[in-house]
Amino acid sequence: MFLIVLGIIVFAAAFSLKKSNTPFAQFAGGIRILGIVLVLLGFFTACVKQINAGEVGVKSLFGKVQNDVLYSGLNVVNPLMEVSKMDVRTQNYTMSAVHNEGDQVGDDAIRALTADGLEVVIDLTVLYRVLSTEAPNIVRETGLDYKEKIVRPLTRTKIRDNAVYYSAVDLYSTKRDEFQARIYKSIEESFKQRGLVLEQLLVRNISLPAMVKTSIEEKIKAEQDAQKMEFVLQKEKQEAERKRVEAQGIADYQRIMSSGLTDKQLQYEQIQVMKGLVTSPNSKVIVMGNGKTPVILNGDK
Structure with missing residues (x-):
C-alpha cells in the first residue's frame, strides 16, 4: 500500500513539474514513468501475500475480519486487505520460580492454597497451539496477544481452583498425577472454547512450605529405618533357623552312631x-x- 501511495505522489509531482517553466520540466516524463512503476509494484506486492510454513493469515478489510484464512505459500488477495500472520505450530508457556526460565522475568510460579490451608508453589509448562480454522475468531474476539489474555490467566486460575481439592502432602507425593490430569481436563475445555488446542500440561515442580517438607522427609526416613530393621530381623530369624537345623542334624547323627555301633x-x-x-x-x-x-x-x- 505504501508503494501505491508513493507512486501516486510521484506521478502527481511529475504532472505538476511538466506544467512548470523550470529547467527540470524535461525530466517530467521519466518521473511519471517512475510513478507508474511504483504504483504497479505496490499493487503487485499488496495483492500477493506470502505465508510461511506453520502460519496462517487472517484477513481484515477496513477493520472487519474475514472468516476464511490464508495457508502457507503465495496467496493473491485484495490489495486493500490487511493480513495478520498467526503461528499454528506447538507453542509453550512456562511459569517458573527460577529467574529468566519462564516467559515472564523473575519469579512467575503459581502460588495456590491447598485443602489444608497451606501454600504450595507450582512450576508449570503449557504446550498448546492455535486451531487454524479458529484463527479469525481469536483475532476478532481476543487479538494477537492471546498468550497474555487467554493462556496465562486461564491456566493460573484453573490451577488455583483445583488445588483446593488436595492436601499439600498429596500434591507432593501420591496425588500428583491425579492433580495433573484434573487440571489438564479443566484447561483443555476452556482452551477449546477459545480456539486453542491444549497438547500437554507439564507440572515441573511442586514446592511445599519448609516445615511440611521437613516432616515429610522425617517420615520417609522413619519408614526406611523400619524397613531396614525388618530386614535385619528377618535375616536373624533365618540364621537362627539355620543353626537350629544344623544342631538337629548333629544330634541326629550322634544318636544314630551311638545306637548303631557295635x-x-x-x-x-x-x-x-x-x-x-x-x-x-x-x-x-x-x-x-x-x-x-x-x-x-x-x-x-
Missing part, C-alpha cells in the same frame, strides 16, 4: 585305619602294643 564295627574301623597307616608313605614301622591302639615309630622318611 564292638565288631569298631574293630573293623580300627583295621581300616591300620591298613591306611601301613600303606602311607610317611610311616615305616608300626609296633602293636598290648592295647588295641598301634604305636607308630619312625614317622618321617
Whole structure:
C-alpha cells in the first residue's frame, strides 16, 4: 500500500513539474514513468501475500475480519486487505520460580492454597497451539496477544481452583498425577472454547512450605529405618533357623552312631585305619602294643 501511495505522489509531482517553466520540466516524463512503476509494484506486492510454513493469515478489510484464512505459500488477495500472520505450530508457556526460565522475568510460579490451608508453589509448562480454522475468531474476539489474555490467566486460575481439592502432602507425593490430569481436563475445555488446542500440561515442580517438607522427609526416613530393621530381623530369624537345623542334624547323627555301633564295627574301623597307616608313605614301622591302639615309630622318611 505504501508503494501505491508513493507512486501516486510521484506521478502527481511529475504532472505538476511538466506544467512548470523550470529547467527540470524535461525530466517530467521519466518521473511519471517512475510513478507508474511504483504504483504497479505496490499493487503487485499488496495483492500477493506470502505465508510461511506453520502460519496462517487472517484477513481484515477496513477493520472487519474475514472468516476464511490464508495457508502457507503465495496467496493473491485484495490489495486493500490487511493480513495478520498467526503461528499454528506447538507453542509453550512456562511459569517458573527460577529467574529468566519462564516467559515472564523473575519469579512467575503459581502460588495456590491447598485443602489444608497451606501454600504450595507450582512450576508449570503449557504446550498448546492455535486451531487454524479458529484463527479469525481469536483475532476478532481476543487479538494477537492471546498468550497474555487467554493462556496465562486461564491456566493460573484453573490451577488455583483445583488445588483446593488436595492436601499439600498429596500434591507432593501420591496425588500428583491425579492433580495433573484434573487440571489438564479443566484447561483443555476452556482452551477449546477459545480456539486453542491444549497438547500437554507439564507440572515441573511442586514446592511445599519448609516445615511440611521437613516432616515429610522425617517420615520417609522413619519408614526406611523400619524397613531396614525388618530386614535385619528377618535375616536373624533365618540364621537362627539355620543353626537350629544344623544342631538337629548333629544330634541326629550322634544318636544314630551311638545306637548303631557295635564292638565288631569298631574293630573293623580300627583295621581300616591300620591298613591306611601301613600303606602311607610317611610311616615305616608300626609296633602293636598290648592295647588295641598301634604305636607308630619312625614317622618321617
